[in-house]
Amino acid sequence: MALRTGRPRGAARRRPTMAERADRYELYERAVHDPVAEVDFIRSTYAALRGHRPLVFREDFSGPASAACEWARRGPQCRAFGVDIDAAVLDWGRRHRLSRLRPAARERVRLVHADVLEARTPHADVVAALNFSYWVFRDRATLLRYFRSVHGALRRDGLLVLDAFGGYEASRExxxxxxxxxxxxxxxxxxxxxxxxxxxxxxxxxxxxxxxxxxxxxxEWRLWTLPELRELLAEAGFSRATVYWEGDDGDGGGNGEFTPEAAGDADAGWIAYLVAEK
Ligand SMILES: C[S@@+](CC[C@H](N)C(=O)[O-])C[C@H]1O[C@@H](n2cnc3c(N)ncnc32)[C@H](O)[C@@H]1O
Structure with a gap:
């Protein structure tokens, strides 16, 4: 009796292509996400501004919650929340990122399936919205609503950490x-x-x-500018919003070191952090 393989008799078995075998979330993380550097920046900036260590972190637009997982690795008192609207990416994060944590650290991460505009989480020392994800809010009223809701979700001396890109290449197709x-x-x-x-x-x-x-x-984003963002943060109640500009590697690129900057340079393409203090 012939085996029922679902393949026509005599058809050659086709090797799946590299694209078919790839995992798009894994590729995304390898290409554009560096949660260790993000968490290093957030923790050292918080300590410099506030004089003590942050404990509770909320990663908004968390995707697989890689930064939240990295946060939980930083010590037994470090708790993290990852908020995302997409249940599938949170599930991927549960299977591929939380599963890599030791059980005690895993206990300190909670994934929250919600719209960041509605999310209710315990008060955090830091909320971060990185890789420009908050640019999904394309009108002033909605972005202001988001900043106000984060302001309410922070502890008294909490920080909101954002990133932004710009420069004259940013609007080039x-x-x-x-x-x-x-x-x-x-x-x-x-x-x-x-x-x-x-x-x-x-x-x-x-x-x-x-x-x-x-x-x-x-x-589908709005290409927000730094002055627009700083004005909106002030309107949402943040006392100060500082831009941290990337240093030069001497070869036309960035060196991964970000320091406070009042003016910036007219670079073709830049990436900066924006740190808003409650
Ligand atoms: C670019 S990914 C960011 C992944 C990761 N945090 C990073 O920094 O690379 C954007 C994520 O935002 C989520 N997202 C979009 N709109 C959202 C909303 N209103 N509330 C919560 N998550 C949202 C998407 O599901 C997606 O996982």
Missing amino acids: MEEHTRFRHFTYVWDQAEFRPVTGEITCHIHFRFPDRSRIDRAFTY
């Missing part, structure tokens, strides 16, 4: 290709609309066997 060991990461600024400030970006992945994942992720 273009692709940037970065090679990694087994794939190429493509950042695609597909469309920018000057009248609304809205930008559509995609992430694609390409593989050495010529397979690809097009539009692995798509973002």
